[in-house]
Amino acid sequence: MSALLSVTDAHVAYGKVEAVRSVSLEVGANEIVTIVGANGAGKTTLLSAIMGILPLKGRVAFAGQDLARLDIEDRVAMGLGLVPEHRELFVTMNVEDNLELGAFRIERSRAKSSIERVYTLFPRLKERRKQLAGTLSGGEQQMLAMGRALMGEPKLLMLDEPSLGLAPIIVADIFRIVTELRTSGVSVLLVEQNAQAALKIADQAYVMELGEFVLSGKASDIAANERVAASYLGFQHEGASVI
């Protein structure tokens, strides 16, 4: 069976500067794949390009279809979801409206049951459902961003630094939910600086440096790799201890 998402020889450039060079990756069904790497390695750029926010040279196929001519909105409708680093919530609208809009392309009747599912995953959002998104704490905003993306019934959810700037206990919660997603049939492409935590829950992993993948393989093998351990795992303790 072919992969759910396959990226072949992707290049992404900001003007003349190539931020991502010759990158290929695959995400299978029911799989958590992580891309780890230092700040500025090009991870966010790559996710944005897969989503169609930035132009990409190369081939991206999702569920067997070439995405080249599809807008962001079409990719969302196909089942590709992105939770961006800055979350991009509708801050002056309440939690429930944010979630409802996440299901903009979904049938109304199905959206109703989706919202209950999201509330089961994130009970905190249910408590705050009438509160404005802009007044939520960082962790709650991350939950809302994930919840909104899940409302669109994605087959693949791409998460960009979901743990950034959050308290360890919330990070643990978010990573637990990511593994739950896999059980419910959603694949996850996870971009993280918190390599230790990411490698623990992922099936496959890629290590990105200066716009290129320098290592790839099973997450457990990558975690055991000496070079990775020295560069990424040695000093990244926050969040890891509680998982």
Next chain:
Amino acid sequence: MNTTIMLFLVQDGITNGAIYALLGLALVLVFAVTRVILIPQGEFVTYGALTYASLAAGQMPGTAKLALALGIGAFAFDLFVARKALHGRLVVRSFITNIVLPSIVLALTIYFAAQKPPVAVCIALSLVIVAMIGVYLYRIAFQPLAHTSVLVLLIASVGVHLALQGLGLLFFGAEGQRGPAVLSGAFTAGALRFTGQSITVYAITIAFIVGLWLFFGLTLYGKALRATAVNRLGARLAGIRTTLSGQIAFLLASVIGALSGIMIVPITTLYYDSGFLIGLKGFVAAIIGGLVSYPLTAVAALVVGIVEAFSSFYASNYKEVIVFMLLIPVLLLRSLAAPAVEEEKD
């Protein structure tokens, strides 16, 4: 000052202010969703008014033909953009909305214009014609520029305004027109006399404001429009097309403009270029509302209307000057409140 005169002036000001409020709300809406400062809002007013007046007088309005011409343009744009991935459904849908619909409306207009139709038919046709012009204009002039800066959009907006004004002269001539009252009759309450027309203005304004409030607060499309205004990327990631939001915003703005025109034209003689000044007063209100706040815009519009009424009584030569001078303290205050120039974000 005589209380009766004062009451008259306030009443007059509120009637005008109600119309400026509608126009101001439309400007805020369009700006929030598409970042376009809608200078041609005034042309929607004149097109609505003069189409209505022409139809009521049994003349064929050129705007119906313009709608078809713009529809053909919009269809061509749709085909061009989708040229690499053309599929039947898209072509059929675009053909129906951009060509079949304005053709039917044009046929109806030709049919009805020949026989002095009833007021309701004139209103309906005028609204549909101007609404189509608004939506097609968005497709042709603004949608291809959606990713550019506010300045580029403003330049396009000025261009559209000038083009529409020129076409207005061609369609309606240099002479002014008046239309029949939507509601005739009048009654008095104390010293004040309320005409059917002014009651219509109040009722429609209130109905529209309540309607917009319900639309934005309760419906999915209304919320999607707000979401696009709050966070464009967030909206796209939720699968909301910015082009769809833009179309809805322009549809609402053109309907509001045309409706305002239809409400004014029985009270005041309108010329092909009168819309600009009327739209500008809505713009003053929108600026006072910071181009973001709907309630502030509505209140400011009433103030603009009342100031205009009083200044036309006391210093009629300067009435426009006085109204536009309202902007100076507001801009001054705003610049003091936010001293740093914000970089334009996209």
